[in-house]
Amino acid sequence: MTPMQVGMLSILVIFILLFLRMPVAFVMLVVGMSGYAYLTTTRAALSITAQTMYNTFASYPLIVVPLFVWMGFIAYYSGLSSRIYDATYKVMGSMTAGLALATIGACAAFGAICGSTTATAATMSAVALPEMKKYNYSRSLSTATVASAAILGVMIPPSVIFILYGISTGESIAKLFLAGILPGLLLMVLFMLATYLIVRRNPDLAPAGPKVPWGEKLRAVMRGGVEVIIIFVCVMGGLFAGFFTPTEAGAVGAFSTLVVALIRRQLTWRGFVSSLNDAVRIAAMILFLSGAAYVYGRFLAITGLPAAMATWATEIALPPVLILVVILIVYLILGCFIDALALILLTVPIFYPVVMALGFDSVWFGVIIVLALGMGVITPPVGANVYVVAGVERETPVMTIFRGIWPFLICIFVCIAILITFPGIALVIPSLLR
Amino acid sequence: AKAPAPAAPTPTDQPKEEPKDDRTWNLQFATFWPATDFQVAEGHMGWAKEIEKRTNGRVTFTFHPANALLGANEIFTGVADGAADLGTTCPAYTPGLFPVTEAFELPGYKNDNALVASMTMWEAYKTMDLLQKEYKDVKVLMFWATGPGDVMTNKPPVRKLEDLKGLQIRTVGGTVPSMKALEATPVSMPMSDAYLALDSGLLAGILAPTDTLKGFKLAEVINYVTKTPFLYNIVFMKVMNWDTWNSFPADIQKAFTDVSEEYVEKYGKLRTDHTEGGLQYGIKEHKVEVITLSAEEQARWLKQIEPVVDAWIEKTNKAGLPGNDVVKKVKEIDAKMSQKYGSYGK
Amino acid sequence: MGILDKFVRMITWRTAQIGQAALAAVMLLIVANIFSRIPWKPVPGTVELTEILGAVLLTTGVAYTQLMKGHIFVGVLVEKFPPRLQGVVDTIVSAISLFFAGLLAKETIAFGAKMAQRGWATADLLIPIYPVIYLVAFGFLMLAVVLLKDLIKAIMMIIKGSEAL
Ligand code: NA
Numbered sequence: 001m002t003p004m005q006v007g008m009l010s011i012l013v014i015f016i017l018l019f020l021r022m023p024v025a026f027v028m029l030v031v032g033m034s035g036y037a038y039l040t041t042t043r044a045a046l047s048i049t050a051q052t053m054y055n056t057f058a059s060y061p062l063i064v065v066p067l068f069v070w071m072g073f074i075a076y077y078s079g080l081s082s083r084i085y086d087a088t089y090k091v092m093g094s095m096t097a098g099l100a101l102a103t104i105g106a107c108a109a110f111g112a113i114c115g116s117t118t119a120t121a122a123t124m125s126a127v128a129l130p131e132m133k134k135y136n137y138s139r140s141l142s143t144a145t146v147a148s149a150a151i152l153g154v155m156i157p158p159s160v161i162f163i164l165y166g167i168s169t170g171e172s173i174a175k176l177f178l179a180g181i182l183p184g185l186l187l188m189v190l191f192m193l194a195t196y197l198i199v200r201r202n203p204d205l206a207p208a209g210p211k212v213p214w215g216e217k218l219r220a221v222m223r224g225g226v227e228v229i230i231i232f233v234c235v236m237g238g239l240f241a242g243f244f245t246p247t248e249a250g251a252v253g254a255f256s257t258l259v260v261a262l263i264r265r266q267l268t269w270r271g272f273v274s275s276l277n278d279a280v281r282i283a284a285m286i287l288f289l290s291g292a293a294y295v296y297g298r299f300l301a302i303t304g305l306p307a308a309m310a311t312w313a314t315e316i317a318l319p320p321v322l323i324l325v326v327i328l329i330v331y332l333i334l335g336c337f338i339d340a341l342a343l344i345l346l347t348v349p350i351f352y353p354v355v356m357a358l359g360f361d362s363v364w365f366g367v368i369i370v371l372a373l374g375m376g377v378i379t380p381p382v383g384a385n386v387y388v389v390a391g392v393e394r395e396t397p398v399m400t401i402f403r404g405i406w407p408f409l410i411c412i413f414v415c416i417a418i419l420i421t422f423p424g425i426a427l428v429i430p431s432l433l434r
Numbered sequence: 435a436k437a438p439a440p441a442a443p444t445p446t447d448q449p450k451e452e453p454k455d456d457r458t459w460n461l462q463f464a465t466f467w468p469a470t471d472f473q474v475a476e477g478h479m480g481w482a483k484e485i486e487k488r489t490n491g492r493v494t495f496t497f498h499p500a501n502a503l504l505g506a507n508e509i510f511t512g513v514a515d516g517a518a519d520l521g522t523t524c525p526a527y528t529p530g531l532f533p534v535t536e537a538f539e540l541p542g543y544k545n546d547n548a549l550v551a552s553m554t555m556w557e558a559y560k561t562m563d564l565l566q567k568e569y570k571d572v573k574v575l576m577f578w579a580t581g582p583g584d585v586m587t588n589k590p591p592v593r594k595l596e597d598l599k600g601l602q603i604r605t606v607g608g609t610v611p612s613m614k615a616l617e618a619t620p621v622s623m624p625m626s627d628a629y630l631a632l633d634s635g636l637l638a639g640i641l642a643p644t645d646t647l648k649g650f651k652l653a654e655v656i657n658y659v660t661k662t663p664f665l666y667n668i669v670f671m672k673v674m675n676w677d678t679w680n681s682f683p684a685d686i687q688k689a690f691t692d693v694s695e696e697y698v699e700k701y702g703k704l705r706t707d708h709t710e711g712g713l714q715y716g717i718k719e720h721k722v723e724v725i726t727l728s729a730e731e732q733a734r735w736l737k738q739i740e741p742v743v744d745a746w747i748e749k750t751n752k753a754g755l756p757g758n759d760v761v762k763k764v765k766e767i768d769a770k771m772s773q774k775y776g777s778y779g780k
Numbered sequence: 781m782g783i784l785d786k787f788v789r790m791i792t793w794r795t796a797q798i799g800q801a802a803l804a805a806v807m808l809l810i811v812a813n814i815f816s817r818i819p820w821k822p823v824p825g826t827v828e829l830t831e832i833l834g835a836v837l838l839t840t841g842v843a844y845t846q847l848m849k850g851h852i853f854v855g856v857l858v859e860k861f862p863p864r865l866q867g868v869v870d871t872i873v874s875a876i877s878l879f880f881a882g883l884l885a886k887e888t889i890a891f892g893a894k895m896a897q898r899g900w901a902t903a904d905l906l907i908p909i910y911p912v913i914y915l916v917a918f919g920f921l922m923l924a925v926v927l928l929k930d931l932i933k934a935i936m937m938i939i940k941g942s943e944a945l
């Protein structure tokens with residue numbers, strides 16, 4: 001077998017093992033290690049796996065994941081998230097899909113302090129899902145909403161993907177951050193619109209709440225809102241004042257939520273231990289999966305399969321926009337199997353020169369890539385965000401979430417189409433810089 | 435890469451000839467630099483093309499830049515175990531693994547530019563048993579090094595020693611003791627965080643060679659470059675898996691040896707050019723101000739960092755290695771190479 | 781089976797508690813670093829200590845997560861199988877997982893031994909890294925123990941033809 005054929009066979013094996021109920025992380029690990037051993041040596045495969053797993057666990061940038069997840073669970077166990085959602089429910093609950101719309105907005109706001117989609121997905125799952133369940137929102141709708149809206153975490157700065165893109169292409173990171181803002185908001189609006197339309201067609205998915213008098217609305221906001229504002233000011237204010245980095249914001253978020261909960265005497269010792277317990281469990285799930293996905297990604301890299309697909313996409317004789325479409329399709333396919341961060345490292349060096357030669361703007365292409373990677377984190381079989389949400393909301397099977405994904409996937413397509421037609425949406429803010 | 439076994443020689447009555455070896459190799463090359471960085475785009479690609487040419491295309495390379503195959507601190511062990519066929523990384527990324535190599539990253543050498551540092555390290559490797567011992571797990575193809583690093587700040591400007599006091603400067607690895615000795619506050623963080631930390635004011639500055647102004651976009655968040663060539667440089671290695679190396683016939687091994695030998699100087703010159711190029715980019719595109727220290731001021735800095743070298747020697751002696759001899763030897767080679775190559779690019 | 785089950789539960793839970801402590805510690809460390817450096821200077825070695833604590837908290841959590849069936853899987857197909865067939869599938873899957881988790885633990889120990897011999901340490905505080913690698917290996921070993929328990933359970937399911945144990 002040629003290495004390329006081994007790569008393709010590995011995809012088949014992944015499907016088989018997944019459907020035999022093997023945990024996804026083990027599937028990636030088993031296939032990645034075996035494939036690496038087949039193409040090189042057993043010694044090499046063992047060595048790269050042990051190193052990759054150790055370094056994923058001992059990674060400073062990835063520490064935001066457990067910290068933000070913990071923050072989410074502190075908010076949950078202290079009743080903070082319940083008060084926020086009580087307020088939201090009173091204010092927006094009588095609207096069609098009110099809580100789901102609010103959750104999408106909250107993901108965007110959280111995206112402004114968090115640079116990673118997985119951390120956004122995990123935190124928002126801990127905060128939002130139990131509450132939406134309480135108000136009888138459909139599981140499929142609520143879980144898919146959180147998994148998809150978490151993409152806003154990397155569209156709205158800060159964003160690890162923009163940083164990686166900037167460094168691997170030489171493009172200005174500041175410009176990329178600014179370029180992400182409007183498309184991020186556009187995507188947010190599209191997500192909201194899609195959710196609204198779905199629920200309009202099938203109101204049972206998100207039962208509307210009763211109309212609440214203004215006085216009661218105000219009281220609910222006072223009860224739930226003040227704490228949120230304090231935490232938000234601590235984290236955002238400190239970030240923009242330059243007191244700490246986005247990586248450190250996870251610790252500040254957990255700390256300030258804990259302090260607020262303790263001052264208001266809302267967190268019991270039992271709740272505190274439970275929050276730690278859940279955070280460790282979810283973080284271990286996410287990072288064990290990431291490590292295994294890296295091992296598989298590294299095996300795929302030596303098969304040459306991603307590079308071959310990328311090269312193929314750029315060599316067909318088509319008008320520039322169609323080549324771009326082909327590139328996006330390649331991302332959609334590869335994104336089904338490869339982790340977003342690994343994918344950007346594997347593909348950008350190949351696509352970037354071609355896209356530049358076709359005359360597209362490099363900042364604009366960065367935004368398009370982030371959207372394309374956004375598709376990858378919610379598509380089966382390897383959709384990191386969906387797994388993260390399933391890890392927190394354990395009663396909802398992975399397949400149920402994947403089934404709820406498609407409207408959001410269409411939103412991403414639409415967003416990309418709008419950006420291709422009106423590149424100015426991405427470029428207007430960065431053009432104001434200097 | 436498993437090379438296909440050579441075709442079995444067919445039995446014949448003809449006078450015995452060496453069986454023609456027509457094996458080919460595609461080698462997996464791991465590196466931490468991004469593909470667009472000059473070190474890959476010009477340096478590694480140029481080296482690889484030359485090897486491909488001299489082996490008549492029998493050896494080709496697949497590049498895995500930007501940590502895609504192995505992370506910066508995984509490359510040495512990964513290559514030794516065969517996870518990649520060859521790779522390039524810094525010894526400094528795995529502190530403790532290369533105690534003698536650390537001597538090259540100490541402050542206080544003459545160290546005019548990257549070319550001098552590269553030639554010094556390569557010459558030392560070829561002549562010092564102690565160094566060769568550190569790399570026995572792999573086949574060393576070549577060494578080279580960065581040019582001297584400079585203190586680059588967002589604000590305030592550093593014009594004299596006192597200006598540096600208490601400033602939070604991103605510093606990693608072997609340069610931490612020097613920055614401590616200068617009474618700056620070293621902050622270690624990944625390069626991916628440095629841009630934002632400088633932008634937000636969390637960091638006052640960074641100690642790095644000036645090619646990062648362009649390569650890592652730091653010129654956008656740096657306003658002043660204080661020339662401090664005596665502070666440090668960083669060594670790089672290009673190493674190969676022993677099994678891969680041993681699978682080659684003599685003529686291919688010779689191609690690797692010859693080309694790598696030539697490229698020590700080429701990489702040194704390339705880095706020297708880009709250190710200058712990055713600085714010029716910063717000056718022209720982002721109005722970075724360059725601050726040059728007077729001779730007296732430099733002497734004050736040098737005096738301040740003297741204990742760093744002594745402390746290193748003491749630590750190394752304790753570990754049972756002749757720290758004193760190593761520093762003396764490096765100083766000798768550095769002086770020789772500075773004389774020979776120090777004027778390059780000036 | 782009952783005793784084995786309880787024992788595995790007890791040791792993985794104890795191990796996970798180390799991880800919980802590490803998570804609280806890493807938060808306090810980063811916050812202390814921020815509060816310390818604004819008026820004065822940073823806590824030395826924060827980044828490297830964070831990395832070590834991160835490794836501790838994740839590796840001690842992996843086995844516990846498996847115990848709680850927290851590693852995500854796709855159950856749609858196998859759930860429809862009769863119990864005995866489910867037992868067969870789970871036996872195969874657990875056996876493969878156990879084999880690879882065992883390999884990973886063994887190789888991580890070897891990696892730790894090599895780094896102990898070479899003296900890999902952190903850059904600033906010069907903390908030796910091999911004990912951390914050994915701890916990560918221990919985490920994988922615990923994972924293998926939980927998987928062994930899962931394997932025994934799956935085999936019991938084939939024998940008894942039901943999930944009840
Ligand atoms: Na963000």
Ligand code: NA
Pocket residue numbers: 335336337338375376377378379380381382383384
């Ligand atoms: Na996917």
